[in-house]
Amino acid sequence: TVAVVLFTSDLRLHDHPPLRAALRAADEVVPLFVLDPGIGAAGFEAPNRCAFLADCLADLDASLRERGGRLVVRSGPVAQQVGAIAAECGAGEVHMAAGVTRYARRREELLRTVLRERGATLRTHDAVITVVAPGAVTPAGSDHYSVFTPYFRRWSQQRLRDPCRAPRTVPVPVTMHGEPLPSRDAVPRISPGLPAGGESAGRKRFHDWEASGLDAYDVQHDSLAGDMTSRLSPYLHFGALSPLELVREASAHGGTGAEAFVRQLCWRDFHHQVMAARPASSVEDYRPRHDRWRTQDDAAEDITAWKEGATGFPVVDAAMRQLRHEGWMHNRARLLVASFLTKTLYVDWRIGARYFLDRLVDGDIVNNQLNWQWVAGTGTDTRPHRVLNPVVQGKRFDPRGEYVRRWVPELREIPDGAVHEPWRLPADRRARLDYPDPLIDLAEGLARFKHARGRI
Ligand code: FAD
16 A cells, blocks of 8 residues: 655654654555645745755655655646645555645645545644644634733643654655756855755754753843854744654753743744634734835835845844845844834835745744734734834844844944944044945834824
8 A cells, every 4th residue: 555645844754743654554655745836826935945945855855765765756736746646656545744824724625625536535634833733722712822921831731742753764666756856056046144954954953052052042042143043943944843853852951941942932833823723814914903004105215225234223234134145034133123114114014024035044924924913013912012122122132233243344343332323423434334324213213103003
């Protein structure tokens, strides 16, 4: 007998319940990945993620080959391709991780229909993409938690399954063939500082960081200059690492750093259960609060300055340039540039979220859209009217200005915290800097936001 394992956002061999179930149910398996042109057509084919995906697939294929198998890659509409493969190999079952987004759910529906017509069954597996399945814990009277802290409390009390070991052998029918794997080298316009993708690189990154950064995570994670966070987000986005395995390993490691890291991983699950219950929040306000965002037409110049890192607010510009260079940005930087766009420039959060999705290697419809909404005040933040002042934030999280000087070379000669307010420099020094004046008077921006808020 043969079973198909459809890989999606779970590009790994360790802790992979669908693969384990398929290997138990059948003599041979077809590890399948489908490059669906629908994803590109929907505008979600960002170069950085395509390159990282190519690495993930190459690594998965190499790991399968070490176990006597290989990855079968096909391109085309996913349901059609899976149906064709199931027919070719006579598979009775297709195993895959249960999805959360609207796209993933629609894909499951289509697959179920196509497979039923062929006499085969789709088996979806929960808690592969998240630690706890969306909907597994709910508050009284609702289908999801809309506040993080009570969710975290319940989430922490869940009994977690043991991670599954990577299989020793993966027998694949000799007759099954795929297309050549996509190559990172063929992807144009990727960020120069993009990390290498894949399960092997992700596991190494976690183990190195566990030894060097985990213990201090609780005190260091907000330091922009320190850059001490795990940088595991792209591996988690593609499922090259299992979030459940990370929680188990961090909990076994112990200490306050590990506790803070596990709490951060819970944010990922929290957003997944919100999105599962309210899939429209990828585009619509989760809690409509404002009706007059500035749009692309109203704010074209401000939006361009923000994207290009030319707002005249050094910490904002540093962050936006880091995004361009690395396809990644520190969480504190994401918070403050998103607050600046939505609450100081008063631009629609969807415009910022779209730009992040175009650039981020970890760009994720769940985490990105819901974090943008959190910052914009239309999401799950219990203090939706807080505004992050970029000067205060810069001084607090980059007190010596190292982060700014790393990314904004025009300000490299400005010492320490003075770098956060170049407009306060003596006029002759200021005039010699090839750096823009502030795009907006902060007090004016805040007044605009307060005024809009007052109308709600
Ligand atoms: P660490 O601090 O080491 O945290 C460990 C892991 O916990 C992360 O890899 C991530 O998987 C998870 N995590 C941490 N914070 C959050 C959070 N607030 N929400 C959800 N998961 C979290 N994260 C994405 O993975 N994809 C996105 O597209 C994304 N867009 C964001 C947009 C905005 C405006 C903001 C404010 C945050 C966004 N985040 C996103 C969340 C967070 O900024 C990143 O997960 C984090 O910066 C990744 O770096 P790290 O792996 O070093 O994180």
